[in-house]
Amino acid sequence: MLRFFTAGETHGPCLTAIIEGMPSGVKIDIQKINAELKRRQGGYGRGGRMKIESDRAEILSGVRGGYTLGSPITIRIENKDWANWSDIMGAEYSNGERTVTCPRPGHADLSGGMKYAHRDLRNVLERASARETAARVAVGAVARQLIEAFGAELCSRVVRIGEIEDKADILDKAFYERVYASEVGFGNAEAERAAMAYIDSVKEQGRTVGGVVETVATGLVPGLGSYVHYDRKLDASIASAVMSIQAIKGVEFGMGFGVGEVDGGAVMDEIIYNGEYRRTTNNAGGIEGGMTNGEPIVVRAAMKPIPTQYSPLKTVDITDRSEKSASVERSDVCAVPACAAVVEAAVAFELANAFLEKFGGDCMEDITASYNSYKDRIKNF
Ligand code: EPS
Secondary structure (H helix, E strand, C coil), X not given: CCEEXXXXXXXXXXXXXXXXXXXXXXXXXXXXXXXXXXXXXXXXXXXXXXXXCCCCEEEEECEXXXXXXXXXXXXXXXXXXXXXXXXXXXXXXXXXXXXXXXXXXXXXHHHHHHHHCCCCCHHHHHHHCXXXXXXXXXXXXXXXXXXXXXXXXXXXEXXXXXXXXXXXXXXXXXXHHHHHHXXXXXXXXXXXXXXXXXXXXXXXXXXXXXXXXXXXXXXXXXXXXXXXXXXXXXXXXXXXXHHCXXXXXXXXXXXXXXXXXXXXXXXXXXXXXXXXXXXCCCCCCCEECCEECCCCEEEEEEECCCXXXXXXXXXXXXXXXXXXXXXXXXXXCECHHHHHHHHHHHHHHHHHHHHHHHHCCCEHHHHHHHHHHHHXXXXXX
């Protein structure tokens, strides 16, 4: 089993992640991790924090000479902003400045304060902040290098930003190249311009905007995950991982909520055989019965607008319960393109975990032997 922990406050010294369960012998390219971290920092509509940070992964354990050792992998990502917060956020000493007592609607502030008995809601927001997703992106970027060694590929795009949708009939290489060059993660230039204008107008109104992102994973054999028990279903574990990302309010696979709108003939993907078993459509999003079916896995996630509004919403001050405006923490107007990188990392991790569950082993040699023997067996099915 592959598992991970993350730790770190948004204005603390660093974020830390520990990954346990990676087999030995996986080639790890740190530049690939840093490329994912950079991708998470980008996008039109990000706030001031991203100008301060240039996230880089420092590997402190579990990797030697570019290969995993099988021991826990520790990753550290420095918060450059710590220099501005050390007197406030220090473990030994805090001057108690910049307290937060006006919880933001939509954030963890109020419920988190009640739950952990924090009268300074900064103690909640420091950890609830989406800064934590940098650690998860680094974790995903390590885990995916295992499945990439067996031919898996993951790509993501932004499908919608507020009112603006990016329609894609063919998701080919050229489309993704445009997506990766786009500041809003769109493949169509016209929709991109409209989205940027939309983000500008939302910003002028002191508001934020959410959207929908899509991750597609290809090159996976049928049979990852399982139908035999509820907690081994791959779509369930992917949905859980994606839902746990800050600001995500919905997850769907393939046709998603659309399955409730048409009859069964328009939902099920017909089976054909042309040297291998394939489907004529992919409404299932690559997962049936909690298992991969060999078609691309298609996951979509809906991200709500970030709670902090520069034109603040109404709230209650917890010091005297008087009506106030919600506190304004520096924030992003739109973080949807960044969210695509985070969702992709979460999906990658869950796929790597399912892959290890199926072909598990302590080292790449054992996993490769198991993988090849499975592929040979299903070839004759
Ligand atoms: C983020 C870092 C944070 C926020 C943002 C995401 O940094 P700071 O709080 O110093 O500005 O910009 O998080 C939120 C807005 C939020 O509400 O969670 C990051 O690294 O992505």
